[in-house]
Amino acid sequence: MxxxxxxxxxxxxxxxxxVTANLAAVLANRxxxxxVFDTDIQSPGIHVIFGLADASVRYTLNxxxxxxxxxxEAAVEVYKAPKGGVVYLVPSSIDPxxxxxxxxxxxxxxxxxxxxxxxxxxxxxxxxxxDTHPGLNEETLLSIAISDSLVIILRPDQQDFQGTSVTxxxxxxxxxxxxxxxxxxxxPEYDFADVQRKVERAYNCQVAALLPLxxxxxxxxxxxxxxxxxxxxxxxxxxxxxAQQLEADVALMPA
Amino acid sequence: MRQPMQWVxxxxxxxxxxxxxxxxxxPIVLISYxxxxxxxxxxxxxxxxxxxxxxxxKAEEINxxxxxxxxxxxxxxxxxxxxxxxxxxxxxxxxxxQQDARGIWGLDVYYHAQGGAAALGEDLSNVYWTGxxxxxxxxxxDAVAQQILQTxxxxxxxxxxxxxxxxxxxxxxxxxxxxxxxxxxxxxxHYPDQWDPRQIVFYTVAEPGNxxxxxxxxxxxxxxYAGAGWMVTMSVPVLGDNxxxxxxxxxxxxxxxxxxxxxxxxxxxxGGYGFLIDSAAQVIxxxxxxxxxxxxGTEEDASLLAVGSDAYRRLIQNMVHGDSGLGYxxxxxxxxxxxGSSLLVYAPIPETGWSLGISMxxxxxxxxxxxxxxxxxxxxxxxxxxAVIFAVVLSRLIHKPVRxxxxxxxxxxxxxxxxxxxxxxxxxxxxxxxAFNEMASxxxxxxxxxxxxxxxxxxxxDSQRKQQQIDSIVETDFFKRLEANARQLRSQVKGLPAATx
Ligand SMILES: Nc1ncnc2c1ncn2[C@@H]1O[C@H](COP(=O)(O)OP(=O)(O)O)[C@@H](O)[C@H]1O
Ligand SMILES: [Mg+2]
Numbered sequence: 001m002x003x004x005x006x007x008x009x010x011x012x013x014x015x016x017x018x019v020t021a022n023l024a025a026v027l028a029n030r031x032x033x034x035x036v037f038d039t040d041i042q043s044p045g046i047h048v049i050f051g052l053a054d055a056s057v058r059y060t061l062n063x064x065x066x067x068x069x070x071x072x073e074a075a076v077e078v079y080k081a082p083k084g085g086v087v088y089l090v091p092s093s094i095d096p097x098x099x100x101x102x103x104x105x106x107x108x109x110x111x112x113x114x115x116x117x118x119x120x121x122x123x124x125x126x127x128x129x130x131d132t133h134p135g136l137n138e139e140t141l142l143s144i145a146i147s148d149s150l151v152i153i154l155r156p157d158q159q160d161f162q163g164t165s166v167t168x169x170x171x172x173x174x175x176x177x178x179x180x181x182x183x184x185x186x187x188p189e190y191d192f193a194d195v196q197r198k199v200e201r202a203y204n205c206q207v208a209a210l211l212p213l214x215x216x217x218x219x220x221x222x223x224x225x226x227x228x229x230x231x232x233x234x235x236x237x238x239x240x241x242x243a244q245q246l247e248a249d250v251a252l253m254p255a
Numbered sequence: 256m257r258q259p260m261q262w263v264x265x266x267x268x269x270x271x272x273x274x275x276x277x278x279x280x281x282p283i284v285l286i287s288y289x290x291x292x293x294x295x296x297x298x299x300x301x302x303x304x305x306x307x308x309x310x311x312x313k314a315e316e317i318n319x320x321x322x323x324x325x326x327x328x329x330x331x332x333x334x335x336x337x338x339x340x341x342x343x344x345x346x347x348x349x350x351x352x353q354q355d356a357r358g359i360w361g362l363d364v365y366y367h368a369q370g371g372a373a374a375l376g377e378d379l380s381n382v383y384w385t386g387x388x389x390x391x392x393x394x395x396x397d398a399v400a401q402q403i404l405q406t407x408x409x410x411x412x413x414x415x416x417x418x419x420x421x422x423x424x425x426x427x428x429x430x431x432x433x434x435x436x437x438x439x440x441x442x443x444x445h446y447p448d449q450w451d452p453r454q455i456v457f458y459t460v461a462e463p464g465n466x467x468x469x470x471x472x473x474x475x476x477x478x479x480y481a482g483a484g485w486m487v488t489m490s491v492p493v494l495g496d497n498x499x500x501x502x503x504x505x506x507x508x509x510x511x512x513x514x515x516x517x518x519x520x521x522x523x524x525x526g527g528y529g530f531l532i533d534s535a536a537q538v539i540x541x542x543x544x545x546x547x548x549x550x551x552g553t554e555e556d557a558s559l560l561a562v563g564s565d566a567y568r569r570l571i572q573n574m575v576h577g578d579s580g581l582g583y584x585x586x587x588x589x590x591x592x593x594x595g596s597s598l599l600v601y602a603p604i605p606e607t608g609w610s611l612g613i614s615m616x617x618x619x620x621x622x623x624x625x626x627x628x629x630x631x632x633x634x635x636x637x638x639x640x641x642a643v644i645f646a647v648v649l650s651r652l653i654h655k656p657v658r659x660x661x662x663x664x665x666x667x668x669x670x671x672x673x674x675x676x677x678x679x680x681x682x683x684x685x686x687x688x689x690a691f692n693e694m695a696s697x698x699x700x701x702x703x704x705x706x707x708x709x710x711x712x713x714x715x716x717d718s719q720r721k722q723q724q725i726d727s728i729v730e731t732d733f734f735k736r737l738e739a740n741a742r743q744l745r746s747q748v749k750g751l752p753a754a755t756x
Contacts, residue, residue, distance in 0.1 A: 002749055116748045138733055145741040146748045156712060165716045166724045173729060174741045189705040195712065202714040 002120045005246060006130040006147040008140065010163025012043065014153045015184040015211070019239065020131040021049040022227040023151075026243040028085030032126040035075065035119050036089045037061065039112070039143055040133040041102050044092035049222045050078035052091060060093040064115055065107040071115045072122040079225065088123055090115070109142045116146065127246075136170060144171055149178040149246060151208065155185045156195060161202065168203050180208040182242060188212045208245050209238040268654040275646030280639050287635040291628050298624040303581055306527075306600045306613055306620075311579065313520060313529065314602035314611040317513050320422070321606040324489050324508050325471050327416045328426070332491040332504035334412050335428050339493070339501045343404030352382060352403055360384040360399075361443045379440035381410055384433060385449060399432050406436050413438030422508040424483045428493065429458050430502040457505040461490035469494060473607045476510060476539055485510050485539070487607065514540035517611055527615035534608030536560040536575050570599045574610035577603040583617065656684040660691055672699050 007020045017040075024034045038046045038061065047057070059074040071090065079087040093099065120128055130147070132140045144150055150171050154160040164181070171179050183199055186192060192210045199207050212234050220226050227236040263270050354360050361380030382403055394400060406428060413426045417438060427437035435452045452458055459465055461472040474488040486507045493502040513531070517540040520529030530541035538544040538557040559571045566584035573580055581600040596617040603610050618625075656678040663673035673695035676688040728734055737744075 004745070004748065113744060113748050117750050120748070121750055136728055141728070141734065141737055142744075145737050146745045148745070158715065161714045162716055162721065165721050166728075169721070169725050170728055173738055189702075190712070198712065198714055202716065 002125050002128055003149065003246070004116065004128045004130070004147045005149045005151060006132055006143045007151045007153060008132045008144065008167060009134050009153040010136075010160060010167055012134045014134075014155055014160065016040075016134070016153050017046040017049060017131055018217070018222060018226070019151070019153055019182060019184065019211075019242075020129050021046055021225050022236070022239045023243060023246075024087045024127075024129050025079055025081075025225045025228055026239050027127050027247075028079055028081040028087045029083065030243065030247065031081070031083045031085045033085065033124060034087045034127045034129060035123060035125045036078075036087060036129045036131065037116070037119075038090065038092045038131050039139065040131055041092045041139075042099060042133055044094050045222070046131050047078075047089060047091040047094075049225060050087070050089055051224065052076060052078060052089065054094070057091055060098070061090050061115070062093040062098045062102055064090075065102065065111055070122075071118045075119060075123065079228075088119070088125075090119065109139070112139070112142060113146060136167065141170070141174070144176060145174045147176055149180065150176045151180050151182055151242070153182045153184050154199075156183055156187075156190070165203065168205055179205055180242070180245065181205055182209050182211060182238075183207060184211045185213040186210045188214075208242045211235050211238040267657060268650050271650040271653055272646055275649055276643060279642035279646060283635060283638045283642060287631055287638075291631045294627055294631070295621070295624040298627055299621050302620050302623060303598065303600065306598070306615060307579070307581060307602070309520070310529075310600045310602040310611055310613045313516055313613075314579075314604050317516055317531070317609070317611065318604045318606045320513060321473070321489075321604070324420065324422070324506055325491075325606065327420060327423075328489045328491045328504055328506040329471060331409070331412055331416060331426060331428075331506070332493045335406065335409060335493045335504055336495055336501055338405050338408055339402065339430070340495055341405065343401065344407065347404045347407050349400055349404060352400075355443065357448060358385060359443045359446065360403075362440070380443050381436055381438065381440045383435045383437065383443055383446065383452070385451065399430075399434050402430050402432060402434050403436075409436055410438060416506075420508070422510075422512050423506065424479065424486055424509050425507040426505070427507075428502055428504050429453065431500065457488045457490050457507070458503050460488075461492050461503050461505075463492065463500050466492065469500075475533055475535065476537070479507070479509075483507075483509055485514070510539060518542060520613055526619035527613055529611065529613045531604075531609060531611050532559055532571070532574060534575060534577075534610075536571050539609065567599070570601065570612075574601045574603070574612060577605065577608060577610065579603055652680045653684075656681070656688060660687070663691060663695055667695060667698055670702070 005023075007016050007023075009016050017038075020036060024036050027034045036046065038044050040046075041061070057076065059069040061074060063069045064071050064074050074090050075088040076091065077086060078089045081087075093102075116128060116130075119125065130143045132143050152164055152167050152171075154164045168179060168181075181199060181203060183195060186195060196207050196210055214233070214235050216230065216233060217226055217235055220229075226233070227239050230236055231240075263273055351362055352360055361382055361384075384399055384403075409428060416426055417423045425437055425439070425441075427435055429435045429452045431453070433451055433453050453462075456474045456477070460474050461469075463469060466472055469492045471489060471491040474490065476485055476487045478484070479486045487510050489506040489508070491504045491506075492500060493504050495501050517529040517531040520527070528542045530544075531539040532541075533539055536558045538559060541557075541559075544557055560568055560575070562568075563571070564585050566582065570582045570584060573582075579602040581598060583596055583598055585596050598615045598617060598620045599612055600615075601610055601612040656676065659674075659676045659678070663676055666673040673691075675692050675695075678684040678688045729738070
């Protein structure tokens with residue numbers, strides 16, 4: 001049974017793409033076949049983290065939505081784990097014309113769902129990770145709706161607190177089976193246990209990890225999958241623990 | 256087990272302490288050791304030299320006394336030669352000399368004239384000669400009678416010598432005829448029958464047959480026949496103007512005063528003693544041989560070559576050879592009056608071939624050196640103690656700031672406010688402490704601000720706005736449709752059979 005996980009945040013720049021990419025790599029390291037969709041069509045970014053050069057991209061998610069290719073043709077193997085796990089990425093086009101066209105023409109939501117379904121089948125995926133566009137537009141709501149697990153990423157600031165409360169409520173209405181919060185960019189001086197307690201109480205929702213605001217990560221500037229080069233870093237250990245919790249939750253799911 | 260180097264490197268305090276001790280205590284101990292060794296040797300040598308000087312001066316004192324005796328005897332011998340080469344004084348009366356019942360000629364009539372009733376042989380005589388028995392009177396031209404008369408003048412010479420020489424016991428002339436003239440006068444009854452002075456050592460020692468060079472000769476010490484104790488005799492050949500042998504002039508002295516010179520050596524409260532031996536190693540004077548005096552005539556047993564350890568005997572041998580010097584010996588084997596190692600210094604008495612020795616316990620010899628060493632040890636220990644205290648204080652002084660800073664850092668690590676570090680010593684440490692204090696207070700200030708901010712981290716959610724935002728989403732037809740189909744959509748995506756809520 002494939003587990004579909006959406007990562008979402010109310011605002012941009014919370015570290016959504018980074019968390020998604022690292023999570024994918026960690027799951028692959030645990031031996032899973034992982035597919036990643038960059039559904040942030042308006043501001044794609046995750047391909048950079050996987051080091052995907054423009055030249056090596058033949059088809060994008062855009063091409064699929066326009067009927068130019070099969071979805072597996074748009075999937076690129078971006079990481080192969082030593083233990084046999086693998087990460088496939090379906091990137092969004094970064095061509096400004098393509099972005100403008102897709103925003104103008106819209107696309108059929110069921111096409112996106114078909115893309116998920118086809119890729120799951122074609123590549124026999126264990127996990128499907130969807131990197132969403134921030135905010136709650138219709139496309140994002142569609143992604144959230146079909147997710148087994150929603151990971152909401154927030155920073156410890158008032159705007160994120162407000163926005164996250166809306167997302168959590170909406171996800172509950174859509175009966176997403178699992179909702180996890182990740183508090184990212186927590187200043188290291190903070191009392192992590194205290195922050196976790198406060199966040200869990202405010203949203204009545206499990207916090208999967210608190211990831212420290214890290215100069216190392218900022219310097220990495222999304223250039224590589226950080227976990228793979230710094231597996232012992234507190235950020236990496238946080239991601240590892242998220243992966244562990246998501247993995248455990250699989251067992252709770254009905255067959 | 257920890258290695259010693261690790262133990263030292265484990266703590267700056269230990270390393271400093273060890274370093275300071277190494278640069279102070281080690282040289283002190285080394286220098287003291289060398290100084291003590293050098294000075295002990297020097298002081299011991301000094302004591303040995305002093306003792307040698309003492310022995311030499313005492314030997315010289317004895318030698319001078321013996322020399323005086325020799326000279327007076329030589330003078331007497333000259334006067335005797337003079338007398339024997341001239342005719343007797345016409346006033347001299349041969350009749351004064353008579354023979355006693357044993358046939359011994361002596362001065363008798365003279366005495367009768369003086370004292371009256373005394374029997375022959377009971378009176379004192381200045382002459383001894385054993386002649387043929389029954390001869391009533393010597394012939395005037397008899398050689399012996401001539402000599403008796405010729406030498407009468409010597410009575411006053413002898414008396415003069417004895418009056419200035421307290422050690423002089425007898426002074427006497429013996430001629431080759433066996434006539435003996437002696438002072439002070441003595442009773443001839445003491446002499447055994449047929450006693451012949453020419454057979455006795457005072458004569459034989461110097462007679463030409465035994466003394467071809469005709470030199471003055473000393474006898475070995477002996478016990479006086481007449482009961483005057485230990486004696487020694489100087490014998491000088493009496494020679495005529497043409498070198499004829501005319502007799503032997505002998506001079507007996509008691510050696511009591513010479514013994515006292517040796518026995519009187521009493522240095523350092525009886526720690527050492529002096530002794531005197533003759534050229535055959537026979538004891539003349541020795542504190543351990545006082546009984547030799549008491550039992551006169553046992554001197555045969557009193558040779559120091561027959562007693563003591565090998566080392567002791569070697570030294571006595573040197574003394575017999577007339578050497579001067581010193582050496583250590585062990586008295587355990589005897590030859591001394593106490594056990595243990597002793598020093599023997601000795602000096603010769605050339606006049607008689609005797610030797611004077613001074614024995615001294617080794618401890619006494621090295622006592623000044625030991626005293627000096629003990630003082631040096633006390634000074635060294637004091638210096639070492641001061642150095643160690645100094646090392647400890649200095650190490651602490653350097654170590655203390657490090658410890659204080661460490662404590663401050665630990666306090667910061669434990670989220671406490673670090674105590675201000677105050678360092679009285681070393682300007683570098685002072686600067687470090689100031690820098691640390693500044694840093695600590697800044698860290699504390701920042702911590703405080705952060706904590707304050709964290710305490711402020713409140714999650715405030717504007718529920719009205721939230722509701723508006725939610726409503727604007729959920730009240731759309733799109734959302735309502737989505738809400739209704741969500742589960743089904745999820746199944747579809749996974750390729751599962753459609754399910755309904
Ligand atoms: N824990 C972190 N500490 C420091 N920088 C972070 C951290 N997480 C993410 N970033 C940085 O934040 C920026 C935005 O991250 P990204 O993953 O692109 O966010 P999003 O996809 O939500 O816009 C990137 O430059 C990334 O390197
Ligand atoms: Mg992104």
